[in-house]
Amino acid sequence: MSTPPTRPSAGLTAAQGIWLVAEREIGSKLRSKAFVISTAILLLAALALVIWGGFAAANNAGTPIAVTPDAEQYVADVPGLEVTAVADRTAAEAAVESGDVEAAVVADASSPLGFAVVADSSAPTQLLLQLAQVPPVVLLEPEEGNPALGYLVAVGFGVVFLLAASLFGGTIAQSVVEEKQTRVVELLISAIPVRVLLAGKVIGNTVLAMAQILVLAAIAVVGLTITGQTALLQGLGGPIAWFAVFFLFGFILLASLFAAAASMVSRQEDIGSTTTPLTMLVMAPYFLVIFFNDNPVVLAIMSYVPFSAPVGMPMRLFLGEAQWWEPLLSLAILIATCVGAILLGARIYENSLLRMGGRVSLREALSASGR
Known part of the structure; x- marks a missing residue:
């Protein structure tokens, strides 16, 4: 009381x-x-x-990505990636759009690095960090957050x-x-x-x-x-x-x-x-x-x-x-x-x-x- x-x-x-x-x-x-x-x-x-x-966020490794034949050299020595080989850039974009992979690494002659990352609404931060140098990012469906x-x-x-x-x-x-x-x-x-x-x-x-x-x-x-x-x-x-x-x-x-x-x-x-x-x-x-x-x-x-x-x-x-x-x-x-x-x-x-x-x-x- x-x-x-x-x-x-x-x-x-x-x-x-x-x-x-x-x-x-x-x-x-x-x-x-x-x-x-x-x-x-x-x-x-x-x-x-x-x-x-x-x-949990820090340990989120094994990012699934698609890679074209002419871009394999750029991810050959990068750890923490689940790589799926695709025939060309069109196939890589299709894999991203279907959700089979989070992003794709493709050859890009206009990039000073020789390659670019293709993603759906946002590029995986973990992938960009693992690539050491941030390449140009192409978003098929840009989305914030x-x-x-x-x-x-x-x-x-x-x-x-x-x-x-x-x-x-x-x-x-x-x-x-x-x-x-x-x-x-x-x-x-x-x-x-x-x-x-x-x-x-x-x-x-x-x-x-x-x-x-x-x-x-x-x-x-x-x-x-x-x-x-x-x-x-x-x-x-x-x-x-x-x-x-x-x-x-x-x-x-x-x-x-x-x-x-x-x-x-x-x-x-x-x-x-x-x-x-x-x-x-x-x-x-x-x-x-x-x-x-x-x-x-x-x-x-x-x-x-x-x-x-x-x-x-x-x-x-x-x-x-x-x-x-x-x-x-x-x-x-x-x-x-x-x-x-x-x-x-x-x-x-x-x-x-x-x-x-x-x-x-x-x-x-x-x-x-x-x-």
Whole structure:
């Protein structure tokens, strides 16, 4: 059961009151064995996944290629290739188009190296590195990005946002209802204003959520460095930094609404009746980015919708689809929405917190007469 903090003196400022509540929220989570164990498991699983993925990418040898007779000399001493001999360039292009090989090496008189690589939508990086000198690349169907890598990055951003937002959002909701159910809230608001109590709860849980995000980012950097994936790390650095910034304001938005929604009920078993719409908003970006990670239109829309921008915009930055000004505009929209959500949530929280018994309707919660 939650215990009220020591009653502050009459001269306590709003900032001191917010920090008092935030410190209480942080302390209660860090003393919870369930929270500590679940966090440790999450971090270890993330580290194992990053290291495994890095080594799997590094060990991806045996690139299947087609080679014409007049180009065999260029790949004779190159290791890590599965060579299929073909009659001519036409046969080599047919093998690439059919998917039998990832690329083809053909003689090319116009190339200073004497040969060229023929690929479908993108040239295998492993092959280009193994050839030591990068030859001209002819793409039959040009396409940006690596679909498999893009999918993995989409899963990463989506899962982290989903887990962190749902975990801490649910924690805030349970804390609010527990304090109402046990009447602890009456002691709390006799010491500090209701809005100070809300601000402290949001800030305390935001600190914990951001700490997890930063640790996960550090794990990604360490894991990719250990496995030698420096090129991928350079490509992910900017999007990860933007993800942290967007997540900060996105979480504050959601945390305010979760606390407000929970204040409308007085029993733990009724929490779902008011927080389900918010849970759906948290889950939506995950499923959208999983199913539409290769759809520029859907990602563009997601990057400007406040609830999905923390996932959509970093994903577009990773794919190179966003202009330099787009994350700034999207962040401005998110911050404006965040301010509006805080004001709305504070009103609902203040009008519903001391109302016991049945569920408070949204109209009553928004009405000053409902206080």
